[in-house]
Amino acid sequence: MLRRGRPGYDQQGILEVAVAAFNEYGYDATSMGVLADRLGLSKSAIYHHFTSKDEILERALDQALGSLEGVLDEAGAATGTAADRLDHVLRGAVRVLVEQLPYVTLLLRVRGNTDVERRALARRRAFDKRVTALVAEAQAEGTLRSDIDVRVVERLLFGMINSIVEWYRPGGREDADRLADDVVAVALDGLRVPTS
């Protein structure tokens, strides 16, 4: 296989450095010149892999969104009660967040300023809708409490999950599985010990 570009940076390697820079300085403030400096490459070497900065952003957001959508397409999201499937989806979303922390962080900062960003937000909304539908199904089958609006449930659940990007640091005491257990314990089973 022909490896393009300078040794040490394939397309994914450039993407990783670019995403870190976007998260640190902001997308707008990160020029292709800044990226080239961080990579120790010429701008034309980057253009060999990506046609524009916008395309780098698009690829990065696609990676985060594709991973989240992938969770909904896993077998565990298709078998069992709707509550069990939601359990699987919440765990999967935490796992994606931890494993792809910089990519999900970038996704969560998108505000819809460009076409690429607006398409990413539309995909994110479609993902949220599928989760909301799962919550509605679980409420209808009687496995989840039905006294809370399904959209509020979905927002609170992903508010909790997404907030993890604010404080989670790889290599800390909480690994992805432990954190997924914690989130599911709070969200589905609650913190309170039943009194009776």
Place this chain on the structure above:
Amino acid sequence: MLRRGRPGYDQQGILEVAVAAFNEYGYDATSMGVLADRLGLSKSAIYHHFTSKDEILERALDQALGSLEGVLDEAGAATGTAADRLDHVLRGAVRVLVEQLPYVTLLLRVRGNTDVERRALARRRAFDKRVTALVAEAQAEGTLRSDIDVRVVERLLFGMINSIVEWYRPGGREDADRLADDVVAVALDGLRVPTS
């Protein structure tokens, strides 16, 4: 009482317009000139109330922090089991968030770039520590499950609560009390309907 400044804007009125501008354009991008334009005042009229833009920010953050700290000092946060007191604090935090949405939004965007911001972050951490201590007390008394690290519990709870600023719009179908009920229902009692 002597009312200073142009009719229609007392100090609190200027603060409100300034906070809205900080949230819309960012603190750095909002100059005193921009504020004066939004208010229809001269810059010197603003300086009559505030010595600097930094002081406006300080006052705005103080309002959000003071309200949150106030919840911890309410009677309901001092009586009953630690779980009941936590219940009270979570409801109070949601109420503050809804009632002071622009101020809490501003607080949550603070990154510690100036002394004012760093002092605000230190106060916020002190608040979080008091909540974490309450969670620890509830775990010790056996009213809250103790298989999750207390700091992770506090972060997940306030991750969920703080995320409300992202989507809550005043006048929507969810009022503060309803939303507080929803948050407590998810966090303390869980969404899952017990199967046995």
